[in-house]
Amino acid sequence: MRAIFFTIFVTCFSLFNAIAQTKSVTLNGTLVMQTGESFPYKVVLTDSGNVVKGYSLTYKAPDETKTTVRGTLDRRMRTLTFKEKDIVYSHSVSTKAFMCLVNANLEYVHGSNGYMLKGPVTSREIDNTSCTPGEIIFDNEQEVQNLFAYHEQFDTVITMRKKVKEPVAEQGVQDQEPLITDKVTAGDERSYEWHSDTLVIAVWDGGNVDGDRITLQYNGKDQLTNYYLVKEKRELRIPIVGYDVNTITILAINEGSDPPNTASVLLTDGTIKYSILAYNKKGDAAVIKVKRVKR
Secondary structure (H helix, E strand, O other), rough: HHHHHHHHHHHHHHHHHHHHHOEEEEEEEEEEOOOEEEEEEEEEEEOOOOOOEEEEEOOOOOOEEEEEEEEEOOOOOOOEEEEEEEEEEOOOOOOOOOOOOOEEEEEEEEOOEEEEEEEEEEEEOOOEEEEOOOOEEOOHHHHHHHHHHOOOHHHHOOOOOOOOOOOOOOOOOOOOOOOOOEEEEEEEEEEEEEEEEEEEEEEEEOOOOOEEEEEEOOOOOEEEEEEEOOOOOOOEEEOOOOOOOEEEEEEEOOOOOOOOOOEEEEEEEEEEEEEEEEEEEEEEEEEEEEEEOOO
């Protein structure tokens, strides 16, 4: 009799888990960028306990961008956090914002039209370059309530594990302050004063490696021609003679599979470093100027 009861219990529990893992929730909302622009934003999530995964869609078809999504749902605190992990496909959309994979932290709040899910969005390239921030708003109250109501009666989890202490950072070791990245595109150049007699240029694809190609020129002469950007940095060392203005031009040969063409650039002047993100449409160029100062 005990064996029969155990078999029935295991079978029911397995069926419950199978159903729980195939349940999906759709949220339709808006992605509002700091530039003042707003775009349709949708996530389709599969809920398994407090872990959610699925995909997001930004913009409207046929120009949407689709990414995989993974995050955490806390029904007790009414919060949803998730990150866009990988781009499934993307289409070119004209925008003043520099769009990257987003990291969302959303809370259940009361708005003028009822309850909604709302919170800030930060976004970064894979190499930690920051992009235009914004906010996500899911204001369909029925969809939001459905997200938090799902399996709510089974959310209590009892654990006997001991709390693990957070590791203590070693004395004298501090996190290095990240470089501020200047964004350069056609019509918006950057200029830097230079102190050493050598210009060190490192160039690579710090985001999604999607086949971007560039031609890099120094004072009008090709240093890299039709060069495929990869994860590994390609370094150039160029002597600076005299005190004239020297021009670095990064021409976008194409836009890869994930527009626009993006090139991460690091300029090194002795111990001084300048982080730059050059992004352009096909045929456009980013211009960077350096001028050696007299000591």
